[in-house]
Amino acid sequence: MTPITTELKVSAFLAYKFIVKGNRGTSALTILIMALAFVNLMFTTSVFDGMGDATEKQVIDTLYSNIVIEPKDDEVYIKNPDAVVKKIINVPGVIGTSAQYVTGATIAYEEKSGAWSIRAVDPDDEQTVSLVPDMMITGEYLSKYDRGEIIIGKEIAGGQGGSLEHISLGGVVVGDTVEVTFTNGVKREYRVKGIFDTNFIQSNQMAYITKKEIESVLGIHDMASQILVKTDTKGEEDRFLNQFVELGVHEDIKPWTVYAGIVATLTQSFNVLNTLTGAIGFFVAGVTIFIVIYVSTVSKRRQMGILRAIGIKESIIIRSYVFQAVFFAVCGCIAGLAIMFVILVPYFTKHPMVFPMGDVTLLIEQKAAIMRSAGLIISAAIAGLLPSWRAARETILDAIWGD
């Protein structure tokens, strides 16, 4: 019996020679097809991952920041939020906090009205946790002592080509006066100081007034519905949570993910779609690779018969074809990644896709790339195995002289 190392050596030798000295054009075409199969497999995933990433960014940048501190279960407000802020502001990695009131309100303009959520903030603090202040499309953001002024999102204002035009105020512009009815029945008229557009349908339905203003509406002081906390990293929220508890914060502390119900639902539907398109992609890639390898092995049928006739074991021959297929698949994956990184990613960075969660570019997750490469390489190995295995089944004479 020939030891397995000899077999492997001969298989590798044959595979190497077939690849290096074989038809360059065929090899290049095979690799190109593999690369396209890989890109096809990666593309939708990257779009979905890009959408997920964009949504997460939006939720953090324009809605909840990284960590939200809320009143304990049985309370409506955090009392003395400054004290809470003082406890955590010096934690390394915390780069901003904004204690604020959140209230529902009906906003009306001329014939139109609707119910939206209003946040009452300290504009200076808000700058440290949110990007909304940088996203004004007309007018200006609030300043600390503003009274009687309101900032509204594009979907509230209307007339800006938003997706929710039908429930908007139908074209409010800066300088218009809107009537706001708070949940406690208080009615105030506010001048629209600015309109912002975050590109995110969710945060574009928010309105902002100053803390000073709301405190006069509600008749309370030094309270907060929530404190948003900005950290310098994403994904380490749990570490901060524990640290805050240790520092004596007794309120409810939650990471942004808890609030991102919208992200969760989106992510879930993405995952379903992703799995589905992935499965179809794998099937298509598998069939493509199978055909490419099959054609190349079928054309080598006679050669395989001759090798068997002179006493080369079938397993050596089969393995040499599997090696070739795997080699082509690996090259295909590398070429596919190159196409993604050199052509597609820069292209979509320059021309992002516009979705309700904002501009989306391709996001190539390492895990997705590895999984798909592995899947492709395994399909290729099977594709190389089956035809050569089948060919090795037929008699030597049929392989050499049969038709």
Add this chain to the structure above:
Amino acid sequence: MKQNKQDTIIATRNISRAYTMGNMQVTALNHVTINIRRGEFAAIMGKSGSGKSTLLHQLGLLDTPTEGEIIIDGAEISGLSESEQTIFRLKKFGYVFQEYAILPELTALENVYLPAMALGLSQDECVTKGMDALEKVGLAERSDHRPREMSGGEQQRVAIARALINKPKILFADEPTANLDSISSKQILELFRALNQDTGQTILMVTHELEDADLVDRVIWLADGKVMEREE
């Protein structure tokens, strides 16, 4: 008789090979009994379709007779498994086919040493033995050439060198000169003759060229799958 039996390297006892095509039965070989002696250069001759290739395939373990037995080196081989037969072919047999049947991706030397490599020889041994074999067929200086850079006759000599690399007990050749011009054909036959005379190589060659009969020790005549042996 005893002496004779020891000298027999390959023998058949009443082998037949029938093909079933639809409901038709084609008998390609019909109860053939032959003995090939060690060191013999024998030719199998006969008209096209007389069963020459079929006989060679049975003897070379490339096919299995439907009836009868084959004894190689004193051993009955019908009991060998497929993988045992593969190793048998690798170690004890060498083949030269009508088509040159060498791999276009490999150089002459690589083609020649492939069977040695499959036996587990080191790279150095492979190269040494491969060069020796190429020397024997007069192509040592073409060792780095690829098949497409060689003439048909040269490719066939590479195939012969490959067949010789593992020092086979028997060299099988099925019309090795059929695709060659007359000069190359003569070269190949003279090479076989020399191999047989110088190293005592047993050679079994199918041919339909009548003039080849003069070069060989013995001709086995086939007609309609039956032997009509005419000793010289």
